[in-house]
Amino acid sequence: MSKIVKLKKGFDINLVGKAKQELADFAAAQTFAIKPTDFIGFQRPKVLVNEGDTVKAGTPLLIDKAMDQVIYASPVSGEIVEIKRGDRRKLLEIKVLADKAMTFETSEKVNLASIDRDTLAAKLAGSGVWPNIIQRPFGIVANPADTPKAIFISAFDTHPLAPDYGFTLQGEEKYLQAGIDALSKLTSGKVHLNVDGSKPVPAVFSGIQGAQVNQFSGPHPAGNVGVQIHHLDPINKGEIAWTVSPTGVVQIGKFILEGIYDSSKVIAVTGSEITKPSYVKTYSGANVSTFVKGNLNSGHVRVISGNVLTGEKIHLEGFLGFYHNQITVIPEGDYYEFLGWAKPTTEKLSYHRALGLLSFLSPKKEYVLDSNGRGEERAFVQTGVFESVTPMDILPVYLLKAILAEDFDEIEELGIYEIVEEDLALCEFVDVSKHPVQELVRKGIELIQYS
Amino acid sequence: MKFLRDLMDKQRPLFEKGGKLESLYYAFEAGETFLFSPNHTTGIKGAQVKDAIDLKRMMITVVVAMIPALLFGIYNTGHQHLLATGGTAGLWENFGDKLTTGLILVLPIVIVAYAAGGMVEAAFAVIRKHPINEGFLVTGMLIPLVVPATTPLWQVALATVFAVVIAKEVFGGTGMNILNVAMTARAFLYFAYPAQISGDQVWTYLGDKVAVDGFSGATALAVAYNAGVDGVPVTEALSTHNSVLGADLFSFSNLFMGWIPGSIGETSTLMALLGALILIGTGVASWKIIVSGFAGAYIMGFVMNLFAVNEYMAMPPQYHWVMGGLAFGIVFMATDPVSAAQTETGKWIYGLLIGFLTVIIRVTNPAYPEGIMLAVLFMNVFAPLIDYYVVKANKTRRLQRATV
Numbered sequence: 001m002s003k004i005v006k007l008k009k010g011f012d013i014n015l016v017g018k019a020k021q022e023l024a025d026f027a028a029a030q031t032f033a034i035k036p037t038d039f040i041g042f043q044r045p046k047v048l049v050n051e052g053d054t055v056k057a058g059t060p061l062l063i064d065k066a067m068d069q070v071i072y073a074s075p076v077s078g079e080i081v082e083i084k085r086g087d088r089r090k091l092l093e094i095k096v097l098a099d100k101a102m103t104f105e106t107s108e109k110v111n112l113a114s115i116d117r118d119t120l121a122a123k124l125a126g127s128g129v130w131p132n133i134i135q136r137p138f139g140i141v142a143n144p145a146d147t148p149k150a151i152f153i154s155a156f157d158t159h160p161l162a163p164d165y166g167f168t169l170q171g172e173e174k175y176l177q178a179g180i181d182a183l184s185k186l187t188s189g190k191v192h193l194n195v196d197g198s199k200p201v202p203a204v205f206s207g208i209q210g211a212q213v214n215q216f217s218g219p220h221p222a223g224n225v226g227v228q229i230h231h232l233d234p235i236n237k238g239e240i241a242w243t244v245s246p247t248g249v250v251q252i253g254k255f256i257l258e259g260i261y262d263s264s265k266v267i268a269v270t271g272s273e274i275t276k277p278s279y280v281k282t283y284s285g286a287n288v289s290t291f292v293k294g295n296l297n298s299g300h301v302r303v304i305s306g307n308v309l310t311g312e313k314i315h316l317e318g319f320l321g322f323y324h325n326q327i328t329v330i331p332e333g334d335y336y337e338f339l340g341w342a343k344p345t346t347e348k349l350s351y352h353r354a355l356g357l358l359s360f361l362s363p364k365k366e367y368v369l370d371s372n373g374r375g376e377e378r379a380f381v382q383t384g385v386f387e388s389v390t391p392m393d394i395l396p397v398y399l400l401k402a403i404l405a406e407d408f409d410e411i412e413e414l415g416i417y418e419i420v421e422e423d424l425a426l427c428e429f430v431d432v433s434k435h436p437v438q439e440l441v442r443k444g445i446e447l448i449q450y451s
Numbered sequence: 452m453k454f455l456r457d458l459m460d461k462q463r464p465l466f467e468k469g470g471k472l473e474s475l476y477y478a479f480e481a482g483e484t485f486l487f488s489p490n491h492t493t494g495i496k497g498a499q500v501k502d503a504i505d506l507k508r509m510m511i512t513v514v515v516a517m518i519p520a521l522l523f524g525i526y527n528t529g530h531q532h533l534l535a536t537g538g539t540a541g542l543w544e545n546f547g548d549k550l551t552t553g554l555i556l557v558l559p560i561v562i563v564a565y566a567a568g569g570m571v572e573a574a575f576a577v578i579r580k581h582p583i584n585e586g587f588l589v590t591g592m593l594i595p596l597v598v599p600a601t602t603p604l605w606q607v608a609l610a611t612v613f614a615v616v617i618a619k620e621v622f623g624g625t626g627m628n629i630l631n632v633a634m635t636a637r638a639f640l641y642f643a644y645p646a647q648i649s650g651d652q653v654w655t656y657l658g659d660k661v662a663v664d665g666f667s668g669a670t671a672l673a674v675a676y677n678a679g680v681d682g683v684p685v686t687e688a689l690s691t692h693n694s695v696l697g698a699d700l701f702s703f704s705n706l707f708m709g710w711i712p713g714s715i716g717e718t719s720t721l722m723a724l725l726g727a728l729i730l731i732g733t734g735v736a737s738w739k740i741i742v743s744g745f746a747g748a749y750i751m752g753f754v755m756n757l758f759a760v761n762e763y764m765a766m767p768p769q770y771h772w773v774m775g776g777l778a779f780g781i782v783f784m785a786t787d788p789v790s791a792a793q794t795e796t797g798k799w800i801y802g803l804l805i806g807f808l809t810v811i812i813r814v815t816n817p818a819y820p821e822g823i824m825l826a827v828l829f830m831n832v833f834a835p836l837i838d839y840y841v842v843k844a845n846k847t848r849r850l851q852r853a854t855v
Contacts (some may be wrong), residue, residue: 013500234849234852236849236852236853237853302492302499304499308498308499308500309498309499309500310497310498311499312495312496313493313494313495313496313499328499330499330500332492333490333492333493334490334491334492335490336456336487336488336489336490337487337488338452338455338456338486338487339486339487339488340487340488341484341485341488341505341507341508341511342507342508342511345503348503349500349502349503350502350503350504351502351504352502352503352504352509352733352734353732353733353734354504354508354509354512354733354734354735355508355511355512355515355733356508357503357504357508359503369500370500371492371493371499371500372488372490372491372492372493372501373489373491373492373493373501374488374501374502374503374504374505375488375489375501375504375505375506375507376484376489376491376505376582378506378582378584378585378625378626379623379624379625379626379627380626381506381509381586381625381626381788381789382509382735382788383737383788383791383793383794384737384788384793384795384798387795393845393848393849394845395794395842395845397793398842413846413849413850414842414845414846415849421497425497425498428497428498428501429498429500429501429502430502430504431501431502432502432504432505432506432509433506433626434501434505436494436497437497437498438496438497438498439494439496439497
């Protein structure tokens, strides 16, 4: 009973700096970090190691005391070089200096045929791969004690310059299959694998069994798992669904078949300021400096872990986020522009067609966008725009206004359970009044989650 | 532009916290952001790049869409003046005179509206400590276009101040208001100073000259209404109107082109449609409201035909499109995104009802020959109600899904 869904609403942001489908020979990253801030809803971090300890890949570094059965493991083997804290001793990063040769914490391989659901969940929670499983609503790390009504995997990413899973996961079929088998044990319902309906299905996904394969096509955000859930089996109040990225599924599969936490992944190094946009194989939480330094077109840049819509600004010496499979480097936009609001332009991308915004004339063109805020925040004025880039039966402006007013009933009734930040990220981009849409969405989720 | 930037950077500390002119920060900020797009960058988390649009650009697009109507209005003001005083016969004769007369009459109104409203806007921004709202760029241009060229300048100023304060600033500025600001200004004039904005005497500027014998200053709407009262077919009454000045002055094509007396910018349906083309092409105004507004007027005109008890009700419905300010009102006033319905379904209903109401008010109400002003204001008030039900339907769909 696979579904074919064609979406019309949305907007593709075409940028310069798409990764070439080849593995670059960048120097390997030396340090790796795990950042509690990557895990949304992480409440009370407890560090299990000290500076100077030696760890293996898979050694628990950190737990959340609010859900202590899930461990957050070291992505590599090596030495803990720094436990970095910020204001009021808030834990920011645990840095590991990697060994030359990787050693793993090993446990026995999992026999899916004989293991029961709860034992499997407990094993995965203790392995390091568990944080790949995200709970909807709220977009937080899933609780192993819950049984979700279904598990959703989006097999393609439509974000700007996003990596192509067909390339990054090639050769991982075996692990992907094992991961899906494991996931289908964890849910009472189905595992949905949603592929891009506009292209031939990549080899890695085409032979998958035990999952319902659905096809989605259309502009971004067609690849967002939240949008897909909305069209397949929407989340209502009181229901729980889980989502996992394909990279996460492969990590789960590796634990099932090999008994190790192998956090290796192929990431895309992209963006207009990268001289050689390409893919590179590394581990979760890698220090990006070796991929970026010496690979830049200009000096004044912004390095982003993730993509330009939902990513996070990091330093040249910063670390890749746990959930990110991509680095994007764009020019920093901290400049004034004379009459910038009135000048006709073909160089700046716009979803709109207002006076002088000519980018709609060349929809295929690739743009160089910088981080300039493009104007100041104003009250909501223009209407209908958010709806036109949100392929869901949701009224974003009303939802956001309810969040601003902290009206709990409205927030709930208008569909907060169905979205996380990335689902409305495009609204933040196209907004005439420049609201921090994603920040508001998280605020709304937290209002409901902790009420 | 480096020297301008340097100048700004030099002055900036004066207006920043702790500076001598700290209280005037938002006035400085308005000037600065007008000259230079700010150098703010996007935050650490969230969208790292932003769309090139901002509110300034959106608003200036609306102003540009109004320019055809303004230019036509200027020329037509002069044309009507010379026509009434017997100075001209052809449309393009005495081009220079007409243009000069029009400019002398219209430009001061535009300047006064911008100046009066701009000062109120700036004063509120400084006192309430919020940025100056770009919405005024549009309001300041709309107000002159919906008043007759003979309106005293002090009335323009008073109406603008009233509208900006009562219709907008008390609610918190652009984006928060309930009523269309420019329509409020016009309604204020209409009810406070009816002698200068209604009747037959105000639409054509005569100045110190005397009108031609037998000249009537009535607008097409008034002629049509009276035809209904007198039992003369409307089209016949229109075609014989002011025959001392020329034949067929109120022909359909003249009404459509706008060579008729009326408020400065509203007479020409063609120019309003040109504006609509710009607004729809740029995506700034909702085509749904414009289409449904015109459709609503036509449908109601047609329904009136079916139940016609007088000649006005029997008037061909397309005449409603070209008489009075219907086209201008639907294109520029009804589509104001803040005071209109904000849901996509709501926009259809909202536009349709504006069309309905305009025709009902025109045809059945002797006190208000023009219906669009009251129809738009009335629907502004009801737009939140329409949205309320559209939003409720969305919630109900979600709730039903959960219980199935």
